[in-house]
């Protein structure tokens with residue numbers, strides 16, 4: 001295999017989001033299941049990173065989990081936070097390998113949309129400057145939108161995570177026409193972001209059924225997946241669920257054609 005063919009295929013990491021292990025623990029107010037133990041198991045099964053979202057309302061992960069995960073795994077920890085003063089302090093104290101800034105609204109079931117970087121340029125620039133003094137990678141969770149991506153560069157982000165929620169929703173609804181338009185847009189925006197020097201990640205709503213398709217976008221280097229992996233682990237066990245996602249991702253990557261490379 002030529003090296004030009006090899007590189008885009010191998011460059012796809014899986015970040016396993018273990019938030020919902022904590023959701024189950026917190027539903028009972030007990031100490032198990034332990035998110036750090038889940039992180040360790042995910043790493044052993046082939047996860048390339050662990051992702052945790054420390055929400056302002058602490059509905060799942062708490063700061064002690066972040067500390068325990070950091071102690072428990074060797075793969076990078078990606079900490080998702082809202083851009084608040086409290087979270088900035090915690091991130092600078094915990095020093096994860098990467099921070100992903102996400103919009104947060106207390107009433108939402110999960111992160112509902114991308115950040116509006118254009119509207120918050122000045123604030124985000126200084127927030128990101130402060131994080132980057134200690135944390136090498138700062139990512140912004142964005143809708144796949146050209147103007148938002150340009151704004152991400154202006155505010156100093158190293159990385160964007162493209163919101164795949166719309167694509168996944170259309171796929172579930174079998175609205176193939178709109179889904180394919182959304183997919184083409186994800187492809188174009190991944191290329192655009194990479195051409196501006198950004199590292200490109202993707203996530204939200206990904207499942208074992210749609211992850212191979214998203215894995216064919218060669219500019220995407222990392223997928224962050226939570227709900228579906230934890231859901232599948234009820235039936236398969238966490239190790240098997242992680243392995244199954246890695247396998248589907250590799251299948252998607254393998255189907256990248258020579259033309260795309």
Ligand code: PXP
Pocket residue numbers: 017053080100102110111141161202203204205206224225226227228
């Ligand atoms: N990426 C980001 C930025 C998120 O906020 C979330 C949800 O916490 C995910 C990925 C994972 O989404 P899902 O749980 O649907 O896989």
